[in-house]
Structure formats: C-alpha cells, structure tokens
Amino acid sequence: xxxxxxxxxxxxxxxxSHTVYEDDDVFAFLDVNPLAPGHTLVIPKGxxxxxxxxxxxTAENLYAAIHDLIPAVEAAVDAPASNVGFxxxxxxxxxxxxxxxxxxxxxxxxxxxxxxAVGGTAPDLEDxxxxxxxxxVAAARS
Ligand code: 5GP
Ligand code: ZN
Numbered sequence: 001x002x003x004x005x006x007x008x009x010x011x012x013x014x015x016x017s018h019t020v021y022e023d024d025d026v027f028a029f030l031d032v033n034p035l036a037p038g039h040t041l042v043i044p045k046g047x048x049x050x051x052x053x054x055x056x057x058t059a060e061n062l063y064a065a066i067h068d069l070i071p072a073v074e075a076a077v078d079a080p081a082s083n084v085g086f087x088x089x090x091x092x093x094x095x096x097x098x099x100x101x102x103x104x105x106x107x108x109x110x111x112x113x114x115x116x117a118v119g120g121t122a123p124d125l126e127d128x129x130x131x132x133x134x135x136x137v138a139a140a141r142s
Contacts (some may be wrong), residue, residue, distance in 0.1 A: 010027070010029060017032075018030040021068075023065070036079070038105040054099060081105075082103055082106055083114075
C-alpha cells in the first residue's frame with residue numbers, strides 16, 4: 001500500500017466507495033465522476049503505477065475480473081456496449097498513479113466517441129514506416 005494513494009485508501013476502506021467486486025487480488029468500484037451510469041474502475045489491490053509494472057499473476061487476475069465484470073456492468077445499466085481501457089502513464093491522461101481499468105457503458109446516441117478519439121493528431125505514416133515500427137516493437141520485447 002502507498003499511504004498517499006487514494007485508490008490504496010479505497011482498497012483499505014479508509015475512503016468509502018461503491019464496491020461492485022472484490023477478491024484476494026482485485027477490487028472494483030464505481031467511478032465517483034462517472035462518464036455514464038455504471039462507469040466502473042477495476043484495480044489490483046497492490047499499488048502499481050502502470051500496467052507494465054504488474055506481476056504476471058496480478059495482470060492475469062486483473063484481466064479475468066474485467067472479463068467477468070464487463071457483462072455484469074452492461075446488464076446492470078442495460079447498456080448494449082462499453083468502452084474498456086486504461087490510461088497508462090501521465091502523458092496518456094492517467095491522473096491516479098495506481099493501475100485502473102475503466103469499464104464505461106455506452107448507449108446509442110449517447111454523444112460519446114470511440115476509443116480512437118484519445119489520440120492526438122494522427123500521423124501520416126508510409127507502409128515502410130509502419131513495417132519499421134512493427135520490427136522495433138518486436139525487437140523491444142523483453
Ligand atoms: P484516470 O484519469 O487516472 O484514468 O482516471 C481516474 C478516475 O478515478 C477518474 O475517472 C476519477 O473520476 C476517478 N476517481 C478519482 N478519485 C476518486 C475517488 O476518490 N473515488 C472514486 N470512486 N473514483 C475516483
Ligand atoms: Zn495505490
């Protein structure tokens with residue numbers, strides 16, 4: 001636990017939340033400023049800042065909980081769809097430095113946008129540039 005982390009304090013019960021799910025490794029609760037009814041945050045109980053900081057077993061447990069919760073959240077608010085995503089690092093818009101997945105129910109004509117809207121100005125990349133980037137990603141895997 002990180003003492004100055006609001007999500008660690010929520011897991012510890014020091015800050016109240018509308019809890020929707022809890023197991024040994026994972027905690028899920030409603031976002032206090034929801035983008036839609038049912039907007040849910042799914043987090044590891046341990047304090048890790050970014051997705052890539054998670055131990056493998058915690059990453060697996062976090063995804064399993066998200067997989068389980070998506071249909072439950074959609075059913076609870078009668079949503080036909082949802083956006084599911086992580087802000088991963090400050091430059092991406094992550095404000096709380098404790099890994100959290102957003103499950104945001106979506107409705108027809110709700111005025112929202114697809115996940116493509118999160119990017120900045122789209123780059124105009126040639127096919128050779130895409131190929132080079134793909135090679136760089138493959139080479140950078142550890
Ligand atoms: P981020 O921008 O870091 O991906 O999203 C952080 C989310 O946490 C925001 O959607 C914000 O509304 C939510 N949030 C921040 N503080 C609290 C809190 O104390 N309780 C709850 N339930 N949600 C919070
Ligand atoms: Zn934390």
